[in-house]
Amino acid sequence: MNVLRRPRQSDLPILERVINRLKNNISPPQLITIVFFGLIWVGAILLSMPFSSSNGKSVGLLDALFTSVSAVCVNGLVVVDTGSTYSLAGQIIIMCLIQVGGIGFMTLGVMVAILLGKKIGLKQRLIIQQTTQSTSARGLVRLSLYMVLIVFVFESIATLILTLHWESELGLGRAAYYALFHSVSAFNNAGFALWPDSLSRFVGDPVVNITMILLFIIGGLGYIVILDVLRKRSWRKLALHSKVVLVSSAVLIIVGFLLILLLESWNHHTFGNLSTGERILAALFQSTTPRSVGYNTIDIGSMLAVSQFIIIILMFIGAASGGTGGGIKTNTLVILILSTIQTFRGGGQIHAYGRRISPESVMRALAVVMAALAFVLFVTLVLTITEDVAKDNFLAVLFEATSAFSTTGLSTGLTGELTDAGKIIVSITMFIGRLGPLTLAYALSQKKQTSKIGYPEDHILVG
Numbered sequence: 001m002n003v004l005r006r007p008r009q010s011d012l013p014i015l016e017r018v019i020n021r022l023k024n025n026i027s028p029p030q031l032i033t034i035v036f037f038g039l040i041w042v043g044a045i046l047l048s049m050p051f052s053s054s055n056g057k058s059v060g061l062l063d064a065l066f067t068s069v070s071a072v073c074v075n076g077l078v079v080v081d082t083g084s085t086y087s088l089a090g091q092i093i094i095m096c097l098i099q100v101g102g103i104g105f106m107t108l109g110v111m112v113a114i115l116l117g118k119k120i121g122l123k124q125r126l127i128i129q130q131t132t133q134s135t136s137a138r139g140l141v142r143l144s145l146y147m148v149l150i151v152f153v154f155e156s157i158a159t160l161i162l163t164l165h166w167e168s169e170l171g172l173g174r175a176a177y178y179a180l181f182h183s184v185s186a187f188n189n190a191g192f193a194l195w196p197d198s199l200s201r202f203v204g205d206p207v208v209n210i211t212m213i214l215l216f217i218i219g220g221l222g223y224i225v226i227l228d229v230l231r232k233r234s235w236r237k238l239a240l241h242s243k244v245v246l247v248s249s250a251v252l253i254i255v256g257f258l259l260i261l262l263l264e265s266w267n268h269h270t271f272g273n274l275s276t277g278e279r280i281l282a283a284l285f286q287s288t289t290p291r292s293v294g295y296n297t298i299d300i301g302s303m304l305a306v307s308q309f310i311i312i313i314l315m316f317i318g319a320a321s322g323g324t325g326g327g328i329k330t331n332t333l334v335i336l337i338l339s340t341i342q343t344f345r346g347g348g349q350i351h352a353y354g355r356r357i358s359p360e361s362v363m364r365a366l367a368v369v370m371a372a373l374a375f376v377l378f379v380t381l382v383l384t385i386t387e388d389v390a391k392d393n394f395l396a397v398l399f400e401a402t403s404a405f406s407t408t409g410l411s412t413g414l415t416g417e418l419t420d421a422g423k424i425i426v427s428i429t430m431f432i433g434r435l436g437p438l439t440l441a442y443a444l445s446q447k448k449q450t451s452k453i454g455y456p457e458d459h460i461l462v463g
Helices: 012-025 026-047 062-071 088-103 105-115 124-134 140-168 172-187 205-223 223-232 240-264 277-291 304-319 328-343 359-386 394-405 422-443
Strands: 350-352 355-357
Touching: 026 088, 026 422, 062 088, 062 422, 088 172, 105 172, 105 355, 140 172, 140 205, 140 223, 140 304, 172 205, 172 359, 205 223, 205 240, 205 277, 205 304, 223 240, 240 277, 240 304, 240 350, 304 359, 304 394, 328 350, 328 355, 328 359, 359 394, 359 422
Parallel strands: none
Antiparallel strands: 350 355
16 A cells, blocks of 8 residues: 655755755845845846837847846936837836835735735745834734835826826826836836936926925835824824934935025026026925935036035935835934934933833944945945046045945936946945845844853043
């Protein structure tokens, strides 16, 4: 009598054994990196095909790869004009890459799994927690569903508004497509545009400006904050994370707006031909876009050096944790500022809104800032070597490196002039800027290893 038995590991095909071993041993950050890397190459191959080009000829693998990295990493830096270089198929591929890269591959995967009646396991929940930067593994499946719903609602509303606004100029069909493309790009903080001048032609258009700015801000706040606000609808009941994100975001926008409005009012190359109302809109737009968006309504390369440096700082800070933007995150900056203030006061507990901030959070924030700063400076130095333009304008190189790392997508004009080596360096920077902070945050959040050796305490002079 034949007895059914469970197949042994040695009975399985070699490929299946390798896959099983990888599934058991791979960590969430490694899996996220592999998935994004694979998605980038799929996008690059599709965009390099002749059908993705407007002239029927391949744009070349390197330019296609750069565009794919920029789209998946929701950056927005481009070496070729999106609207004129890529065909309708190519533009739709870019839009899909932006959507998947912004909302997260695993979040969409969860949605598909639920529709197919599949069970979401612990490993999948850990990956969702990693991609959403949630502090808890509870309720992540529900969070994923809410994320998809939030994206659909806000992008749909923006698409409707822009379609009605552009219909008279572009016609219904083209207006609807342009509205959808730019709504997806804006909400995911990508910054891809179908016009060669980004959104400069709409510098004085209040409908376009306000719609896009709201998409920037809401997408940059993060899904956790949006859900917290919608559920509690009371400032007193909001979580500490939400309060910190909302206040810091408002402060950065207001400060950036006032500084750009004041400084650029003296610059006839940018604000010279604009009315007072247009200057206010332009200053507000340029103060929100460094949150990791990449759109612009005035020529960034024509701005004053001091204004460009302010944008560099805003890009480096970026959006909030859990949002679609990049940078070191506003939460990180707030923790370091509070830590510095408390140190000047003589030490003690670091707190905000009646809640104590743990020393571990301070150390993580410091690690994120130091790692980001070191990497941006390293990329800047490398680009200084590879790009001839760096000999004349070091600030443009620093601007480019910061924009790539923070997944912002703004440029003073250097992107289109990058050498092949520069394109590869910036592509790697965009990839690390998108996944690096997530991987670092996961590594820092792992179970703390307590040393069994107790070292005597000593002091090092500081300052």
